[in-house]
Amino acid sequence: MTTTLPEEGTRGPVWRLPLPAHYRAQDMLAFHARDREALAEQVGPASLRKGLWWQDRPVCVQMVFSADEVQVRWEMDGGDADLAAQEGLPLLRRMLGLTQDIAAFEARWDADPLLGAVLRAQTGLRVAVVGTPFEALAWAIMGQQISVAAAVALRRRLILAADLRHASGLYCHPQAAQVLALGPERLRAAGLSLAKAQSLLAVSQAQLAGELPLAAWAAQPVVPAEQISQALLAIKGIGPWTVSYTLLRGFGWLDGSLHGDVAVRRGIQRLLADQGLAGPDALLTPAQAQAWLAPFAPWRALLGAHLWAMQGRRTD
Incomplete structure (x- = not known):
């Protein structure tokens, strides 16, 4: 497998993270390759480019896997990219399953x-x-009681509706503020049922109000699973499967x-x-x-x- 990062685009901080024995990079790549239109994730034989909305700015995260390490580059549009990247390193380790x-x-x-x-x-x-706990929660809500293919299509339409892009053209999954800005009518136009739209708006409002401090919970050394569960289950339309899936894909809680x-x-x-x-x-x-x-x-x-x-x- 190649260990060379692509050169096009803005260069940013690069890490070489060691991978444990028997690391299954193909599992990670297959998960991010679910959307064949590759709006927010572009997957190669041994590489991933993913768009993130981080600290109110678009980021392109590039990963190239070899047998015993992954090279990660963080390309952020504007702001202090080096500082943001250092703060984002725990997120990247969580994405890779290294925690x-x-x-x-x-x-x-x-x-x-x-x-x-x-x-x-x-x-x-x-x-x-996934990139952020909110992205995992949004996916869990959209995936309630429908097939993976249908959930992927809903996710794609939500991403297109929010229209958040990195300078490279890669789309970024919207976070709570962008979902609220869409409002119920545009969420319904993107294909969400009334119940899913209402749930997504409710969790977005709760996050912005400080009732769902997802990023703060993710930063804790031990995932406060019980606290997260109670907060989520208090919101209409959120059940046990949505909570467990969010904890798994958003926090790496097993x-x-x-x-x-x-x-x-x-x-x-x-x-x-x-x-x-x-x-x-x-x-x-x-x-x-x-x-x-x-x-x-x-x-x-x-x-x-x-x-x-x-x-x-x-x-x-």
């Missing part, structure tokens, strides 16, 4: 007769995290119970069926999935990610 303690999970369950083979086949799996996720429930069913413990079509109810996941705390969401990946690589 996730996956070794303890793999060591604990490696010999398990049900999970061991799956974990060994997916050693090093980490959860890709213990949300994704028992309401159909793909997670399907993955559990496949594991059980492979061991002759369930029929091939015996999909668990959310309550059954919640009970099945409970013993895997504090890694329930990480296990959910393994179940997603397991289904993605199977061909039978």
Whole structure:
């Protein structure tokens, strides 16, 4: 894999971050390649360019992966790019999954007769995290009870409606202030249902009012998951799946119970069926999935990610 960053555009601070053994860069790239129109993320064989709205300015983050490191360049339009980049470094480490303690999970369950083979086949799996917690929350709201493809299309239309661009032309996902500026009519015109538009506006207003200090929570050394959960669940239209998904993709918190996720429930069913413990079509109810996941705390969401990946690589 190349380790040379592209030269075009404004140069900014560059880091060379070491990667742990068995780091799965392709997982990160595949996650950011979901939108084939590549408005806000452009993915190459070993590279990612992502637009971020950071400190009220557009940023282009460029990552190039090699076997044992990732080179990261931070290109910001205006302002003190060096200072902003230093403040953004924890965000980049979180995006790359470098803050996730996956070794303890793999060591604990490696010999398990049900999970061991799956974990060994997916050693090093980490959860890709999006640019900001608000982006994760917006995605979770838009993804409620619809397919991934439909959620990707909604996200694309939201990004186009906000029209925030870096000098390179790369779009940036809107944050709370830009979502509020769109208002309900433009959100509805972008394809959001009335309920999703209302929820997105409600969380945007709560963030700007200081009731959802997402950035401050993300900066804490330990994710205050219970505090975040309580604050989110108090908002109409936000349920347990939205909270767990936001904590996973926005904060890298690995213990949300994704028992309401159909793909997670399907993955559990496949594991059980492979061991002759369930029929091939015996999909668990959310309550059954919640009970099945409970013993895997504090890694329930990480296990959910393994179940997603397991289904993605199977061909039978």
